[in-house]
Amino acid sequence: MYRPKHFEQNDPAALAALMRAHPLAAVVSVSPDGPTANHTPLEFSAAAGKPGLLRGHLARANPLWQQAAGQSVLAIFGGENAYVSPSFYPSKARLAADRLGVLQGLAQGDAAAQATAALMQRDE
Numbered sequence: 001m002y003r004p005k006h007f008e009q010n011d012p013a014a015l016a017a018l019m020r021a022h023p024l025a026a027v028v029s030v031s032p033d034g035p036t037a038n039h040t041p042l043e044f045s046a047a048a049g050k051p052g053l054l055r056g057h058l059a060r061a062n063p064l065w066q067q068a069a070g071q072s073v074l075a076i077f078g079g080e081n082a083y084v085s086p087s088f089y090p091s092k093a094r095l096a097a098d099r100l101g102v103l104q105g106l107a108q109g110d111a112a113a114q115a116t117a118a119l120m121q122r123d124e
Contacts, residue, residue: 009097016052018079018097019044023122025075027056029068029103038064042075043118054099055115068103075099 009015019025019042026037042056054075058065079095 012046012052015097016044016046018095019054019077019099022077022079025054025056025077027064027103028074028076029064029071031067036064036067038062041119041123042077043115043122051099051101054101055118057116057119065103065105069105071103072100073103075101 023041023043024039025042026039027042028035028037030036038058040056040058042054045053045055047053075098077097077099079097081094
């Protein structure tokens with residue numbers, strides 16, 4: 001999405017709040033067949049002095065976890081969006097956040113179970 005400088009949001013707390021409030025992200029990757037987007041809920045976890053960590057769950061049948069393992073992916077979180085009449089202000093109000101990172105899979109085991117449990121706890 002085009003973002004003029006005066007509309008950019010660079011506050012980590014505000015971006016984290018948006019990702020937590022709207023956890024369904026489009027995870028975009030590029031495979032030999034071209035770009036693909038998978039919509040999956042992600043959990044954002046802040047880390048001191050770092051950009052944070054996104055955790056999610058992909059079904060074994062979803063080829064993303066194999067095709068994009070170790071590759072750069074883009075997670076796009078859509079937030080609120082609304083039409084604003086040009087008679088008031090010539091624009092639309094939209095919120096979105098994106099994060100670029102490397103996809104890493106977790107084998108079945110304690111780490112995978114903990115990640116899945118965290119998602120379940122948030123959503124149930």
